[in-house]
Amino acid sequence: MQGVFIKAARDLVIEDIPAVAVGARDVAIAVTRAGICGSDLHYFLHGGFGAIRLREPLILGHEIAGVVTEAGREVSGVAVGTRVAVNPTTPCGHCKYCREGLRRHCLEVRFLGSAMRFPHVQGGFREVLTTRAENIFPLAPDLTFEEAAMAEPLAVCLHACARAGSLLGKRVLVTGSGPIGALCVLVARHAGALEIVATDVNPFALGFAARMGAHETIDTSDAGALDRFTSEKGHFDVLIEASGNEKAIRQGLECVRPCGVFVQVGLGGDISVPLSTLVSREIEIRGTFRFDAEFKMAVDILNSGALDLKPLHTHTFPHRSVMEAFEKAADKSSSMKVQLSFA
Amino acid sequence: MQGVFIKAARDLVIEDIPAVAVGARDVAIAVTRAGICGSDLHYFLHGGFGAIRLREPLILGHEIAGVVTEAGREVSGVAVGTRVAVNPTTPCGHCKYCREGLRRHCLEVRFLGSAMRFPHVQGGFREVLTTRAENIFPLAPDLTFEEAAMAEPLAVCLHACARAGSLLGKRVLVTGSGPIGALCVLVARHAGALEIVATDVNPFALGFAARMGAHETIDTSDAGALDRFTSEKGHFDVLIEASGNEKAIRQGLECVRPCGVFVQVGLGGDISVPLSTLVSREIEIRGTFRFDAEFKMAVDILNSGALDLKPLHTHTFPHRSVMEAFEKAADKSSSMKVQLSFA
Amino acid sequence: MQGVFIKAARDLVIEDIPAVAVGARDVAIAVTRAGICGSDLHYFLHGGFGAIRLREPLILGHEIAGVVTEAGREVSGVAVGTRVAVNPTTPCGHCKYCREGLRRHCLEVRFLGSAMRFPHVQGGFREVLTTRAENIFPLAPDLTFEEAAMAEPLAVCLHACARAGSLLGKRVLVTGSGPIGALCVLVARHAGALEIVATDVNPFALGFAARMGAHETIDTSDAGALDRFTSEKGHFDVLIEASGNEKAIRQGLECVRPCGVFVQVGLGGDISVPLSTLVSREIEIRGTFRFDAEFKMAVDILNSGALDLKPLHTHTFPHRSVMEAFEKAADKSSSMKVQLSFA
Amino acid sequence: MQGVFIKAARDLVIEDIPAVAVGARDVAIAVTRAGICGSDLHYFLHGGFGAIRLREPLILGHEIAGVVTEAGREVSGVAVGTRVAVNPTTPCGHCKYCREGLRRHCLEVRFLGSAMRFPHVQGGFREVLTTRAENIFPLAPDLTFEEAAMAEPLAVCLHACARAGSLLGKRVLVTGSGPIGALCVLVARHAGALEIVATDVNPFALGFAARMGAHETIDTSDAGALDRFTSEKGHFDVLIEASGNEKAIRQGLECVRPCGVFVQVGLGGDISVPLSTLVSREIEIRGTFRFDAEFKMAVDILNSGALDLKPLHTHTFPHRSVMEAFEKAADKSSSMKVQLSFA
DSSP states (O other): OOOEEETTTEEEEEEEOOOOOTTTEEEEEEEEEEEOHHHHHHHHSSEEEEEEEEOOOOOOOEEEEEEEEEEEEESSSOOTTTTEEEEEEEEOSSSSSTEEEEEGGGGOOOEETTSSSSSBBBOOBBBBBEEEEGGGOOOTTTTOHHHTHHHHHHHHHHHHHHHOOOOOOOOEEEOOOSSSHHHHHHHHHHHHHHHEEEEEEEEEHHHHHTEEEEEEHHHHHHHHTTGGGGGGOSEEEEEEOOSHHHHHHHHTTTTEEEEEEEEOSSSOOEEEHHHHHHHHHTOEEOOOOSSTHHHHHHHHHHHHHHHOOGGEEEEEEEEHHHHHHHHHHOOOOTOSSEEEHHH | EEEEEETTTTEEEEEEEOOOOOOOEEEEEEEEEEEEEEEHHHHHHHHHTTTTOSSSEEEEEEEEEEEEEEETTTTOOOOTTTTEOOOOOEOOOOOOHHTTTOOOGGTTTTTTTTTTSOOOBOOOOOEEEEEGGGEEEEEOTTHHHHHHHTTHHHHHHHHHHHTTOTTTTTTEEOOOOOOOHHHHHHHHHHTSEEEEEEEEHHHHHHHHHHHHTTTTETTTTSSSTHHHHSSSSSSSSEEEEEOOOOOHHHHTTTTEEEEEEEEESSSSSSSEEEEEHHHTTOEEEOOOOSSSSSSHHHHHHHHOOOOGGGGGGEEEEGGGGGHHHEEEEHHHTTSSEEEEEEO | OOOEEEEETTTTOOOOOOOOOOOEEEEEEEEEEEEOOOOHHHHHHHEETTEEEOSSSOOOEEEEEEEEEEEOOTTSSSSOOEEEOOOEOOOOOOHHHHHTTTTTOOTTOEETOOOOOOOOOOOOOOOOHHHHGGGEEETTOOOHHHHTTTTHHHHHEEEEHHHHHTTTTTTEEEEEEEEEEEHHHHHHTTTTTTTEEEESSOHHHHHHHHTOOEEEETTTTSSSGGGSSSGGOSSSEEEEEEEOOHHHHHHTTEEEEEEEEEEOOOOOOEEEHHHHHHHTTTTEEEEOOSSSTHHHHHHHHHHOOOOOOOOGGEEEEEEGHHHHHHHHOOOOOOOOOOEOHHH | OOEEEEETTEEEEEEEEEOOOTTEEEEEEEEEEEEEOHHHHHHHHHSSSEEEESSEEEOOOOEEEEEEEEEEOOOOOTTTEEEEEEEEOOOSSSSHHHHOGGGGTTOOEEETTTTTSSSSSSOOOOOOEEEGGEEEEEETTOHHHHHTTTTTHHHHHHHHHHHHHTTTEEEEEEOOSHHHHHHHHHHHHTOSSSSSEEEEOOOOHHHHHHHHHOOOEETTSTTTGGGSSSSSGSSSEEEOOOOOOOHHHHHHTTTEEEEEEEEESSOEEEEEEEEHHHHHTTTOOOOOOOOOHHHHHHHHHHHHTOOGGGGHHHHHHHGHHHHHHHHHHHOOTTTOOOOOOOO
8 A cells, every 4th residue: 555755845755555453443444535734734845843853754644534444353333334534633541631631732642644753653645544443433424525534624623713712792803814714714603703804915815714704804914904903902802813923913912802812723933922912901812732522523513514614625636646736735825725535 | 188299200209289079979098008019110110111101290009008088978888987998990880891891901990090091090199099989998907007008919919810710739830029929929829729839030039939838939040940840741730920021931831731821910012922832732821900809809818817918018118208119119139019108 | 652561460551651851871762672571471470470579560571672762961872763772781880799790690780671679670661761871782774673672582592502601513402492492592503503402392382493493303291202312421511491390400401411511591490400410410500690791792693694583573563452462472382472562 | 358348238248359460550559548438328328329229249448548569560650668549430531521531420430339330340448459550649758548548538529629610719608517518618728718608417517617617617407597698699609518408508509699609519319499599690500520630639739738637537447347437437426537447
């Protein structure tokens, strides 16, 4: 079987890999669709992200849907042929964070396609993926693999929105309208937000935010574009920051009202923040990281048909065209969610 | 009667002022003790703080204790001679924030001794203060005026700690050990924190943190002083940041564990924050500003005798020596809480 | 002008009443639509509800929409002719609960059409209603008076759902499908609930729950109707109890999963609760009472067009046919929301 | 080695039992002190509690302290001879509740000395107990085994108080002053409660509540004993209900103020609750069950020396006098915490 390895920035190779043994509690999945995430792109463009560097060839990919081809002997209720989405997170279950219920902060977590640990945890850009049976979630008959492979970013956004508390009747600003920002718009709309304003400096992205349900989209290339939201100590109850951009963060903060919540989804480096606004308005800046129970929730919601993610999916490439796929994913003026197909 | 005006940085004058009429719902208070707060010091040293500037002579002072000398005709249950602490905050009761119960974010709030509004709200460094009867809280017989005049900063710290949620059994880092930091140590100890570590670069201040109940005090002049708290994704459940200092904030953030809470009490300018730590650990940075119900709670606690604030009070000067008092308050190597006495 | 008085159970009379002076901060409203609420019905059927008894003739009615006919001299920005919904709650602003921001628990609250206080607070079943300008909220051009007069019960349900926290992706059971239950279904659906099951013993009511968005409706006349939701420690994350019926409460509780939230909206007498289920599953039973900021939120949501309340409105009677209107409202097999029209 | 079995109500026998093999991740503990809990007493007096019945001989006991005598081969950092407290809870780690972080609601939990499952989970009233290494927590040198064996009920009370949120500056009513109620008083005092009132109908128990820090104790044999706390919609912010008694629950509820929290710790049968008080005051009744992270917190607090549990421990009997021990524990007029010693 084949897997797609990254060896260094812009160095992607397809290689044959041996099958992984299916343990008693494991399943093997024939991967059908695998999405390219922003972190995959960072590996592709920069050979890592933040302090994390590639130290050995790594199979990327953690947005995975496929079909069960084999189930371990202790696995019950999972038939060969079941269509599934795959939760890429495997916590250890024993460290102090796992024992406190904070499984996403597991000290020994294995996350598909990540160079965080060494040896790296090999990911899902491969023909067959072996994982724990606990990590798979069956799909409704009507749900496409394209959508199912977006369960992972949807789970990220469900968790981000959960960090904000109830959005019912709230005014929400989403800064950054890439795939994560656009999905947050969709989730906020689904959660009953009264008013959703989405921003970006990329008109192509803003179009997707509008399609996902933003009541208004604003191109923040113009420095004063949000000024009308800053009077009377700010307009928005909730800000979901999906850009990681300092300017967006600073502009956005001035638009959040007293006791408002600012959820930081986007990763980035050092950001300068105005302490006086944060303190005098008692704003809460909450980091958000991956998800726990929200993966199952994402599949449940997709299975229910309540959300339509299809408009976000713009391109699929066969895995042999992986270079082309990554180049397209890197072109933010013409792509949103790009996926690989296998077999 | 006399009042202490500030006209510009380091320009304090004592002037005669006319008596203020006592309205139907007001009381007049003969001020006995009035504390000098960090914001008073900012006016004294810099002629304002943040974006707020003196635009006319201002009577400073919002940490006030005294004796009722007159009560308006609709005021019931307040005898002349009652010893009281004074809540310096008067919200309007009608703006959108008041109507939502967020009275401390009132758009028209009148806060004693503040140049935020124009005309400025004249404060409590005067012989007789007239205020709404709702703003006074009677003192227990054993409570000294010195302690009662610290009800206001105690309320600030009760609110700051309330922003962190329950501290019972928690590990707490307090960065900055001035009067507010030291009071936060006291409150955290009273709230059942398991471990309290206090930091500062000023050994004199650290001594007060220890006296207030810190289990350990650390001089962070040494850059690596907190390194042992950063392993396994951080040690502290709660950080109370009372310095407003960028270095303290950045060092501190690395010591906070996943889903930990970082309460920002200290004011300051633009601060550079590492987004990756904030996001990947899902830390919550919560601004905290003044207090609402915590003022009454502060007086209730002081009246109960449960907390001893006396060690924080280092100096009292007669109001005629106000320059000397401010110079002493500005000398962090030899003073904590400095108060003025009147009459 | 005329008002509809209740003097005792089933004793409704229409009488001329003098105009009420419009104070400086007041407005006069020509009432166009006024809904009959469950509490109005209790007065009609029983002469009171709970411990509250009629002690003098009372104008009922607190679900009011109308048109501004006069504005006091200190009222700005309210034109005569403005179409508005009326918040029936006027808190005192000074009692301990008001000062803590819990305005709905005001010790001196004046609630339209209530016999709680004496003299009673005369309500909105009248041709012209005078109220504080703070209590009116303008309507969007497309919003009908029929819907606007449902802002009050919608606010009740927004508050009830807010008491449950975020409903996004949650499984929700609504017991009791009268107007309040059906509106809770609508709100829960709008808030992104994954699965909503509504119950009642009245098939007519269940039909409305289905129209409001329940995924499933269940007639609980059959004792075992909910048994399939009790396995594995219960199925629902949230229960919204809108019946006040002991059997519904006991059945429902067994369907709530560990750490689930049980919001009690329905009023009733003494109810027997199984302590072992409550304790061992750590269920939270939260009472919910009226609303605060949710009234404005209700009008904002209605103005946005996001919710369609029209299907709930089944009947309008001219105020001269008030007896007929109440008899219809009391007939749960053929009515949901019954309103009076004036002029 | 010997173990104490219960075969039916009041039928306790001491029998030889075979040693349990120490698995790779297990440890063996020589039990030194083992407390008798209220649930043990229920088995003794009634042969079970609630719906749970003895179906085979059961070793009771889940409040255990002892010394490590053997460690499995994969256990690191645990020396033979280490003095430890034992967490009696072993969740499965795989069921849906474990995966959501709600380990105390594990569908397959193994709790020492419980007849909930069949075969029953044999408990800690034995000379040597084998358990997972994850379940043991080392003791500070100064901590006695008597106190360490109370870590479990302390954890129950820490969790109960955590369910109430921060108690800092709050008014707290504790109904029922047995070992759990008295420990809740101690925890509430440690957490900075402003005022703690404890009730019981047993003067012996009330004496312990006073010793644990209650500001006032009230004998509720007199029906009107709490009436003075019911005016102005109630006095207490928090009620911790540790009796399971209907009269205490109903009296207590009337003393809780709007939006107050009522934590139900005590188990019981069906309890009649006044719905109108619950609803109109928006009281939250929260069940509380066992603990998760609070067991470690309990040992941490005991190790720190911050709490003194010794006054609660009234009797120790050698395990051979187990009948005498249970009779004493059943006599609420002369005992609080009764423990067994082994060897």
